[in-house]
Amino acid sequence: AQSVTQPDIHITVSEGASLELRCNYSYGATPYLFWYVQSPGQGLQLLLKYFSGDTLVQGIKGFEAEFKRSQSSFNLRKPSVHWSDAAEYFCAVGSSNTGKLIFGQGTTLQVKP
């Protein structure tokens, strides 16, 4: 069965520190992978996506993610976190059969001043 796991429910980092949010997926074929960010009471904003090609993907707001097929991972990184990055982050895999997105449980990012 297709699934997405975000092992870290809550992460706290200091402003200016680096960030890595983990995402592992289970999917039989080549996955379409996404990272979304959600601020409180808001919808989801796409940070970046991977369909094919270069496994290191650049996104908005200085985020990047690396697709590692051997590890079934698509971890999100940012070299220097800003206080405005505090939000909920969701990893998702797209089903090529149904067009649906399967979301992970989400990771809450807290940024300390």
Next chain:
Amino acid sequence: GAVVSQHPSWVICKSGTSVKIECRSLDFQATTMFWYRQFPKQSLMLMATSNEGSKATYEQGVEKDKFLINHASLTLSTLTVTSAHPEDSSFYICSAGLAGIYNEQFFGPGTRLTVL
């Protein structure tokens, strides 16, 4: 580009009444729209998938008679919560799929429903 709007952004209603939520793709035609429900501090749960001009496909466990979905045009889908009860209180989010770009969905800002 690829902007999705939802209306209303929040609604409070009495138990037993019906509430309609609109989802519009403002600058593109969406062949497929999705409706999600999100409980506090939880992930998004897909409720149903709707395609323009055809009946919606509901996920297992979602009551199709309670959550009526209509996808009347390529830019508008509506979710009607019928005979709402307090347990229907939630954050409802729609997304729209861009034709030709598989799997990519653009999300609306969400609608907060509170049933008293």
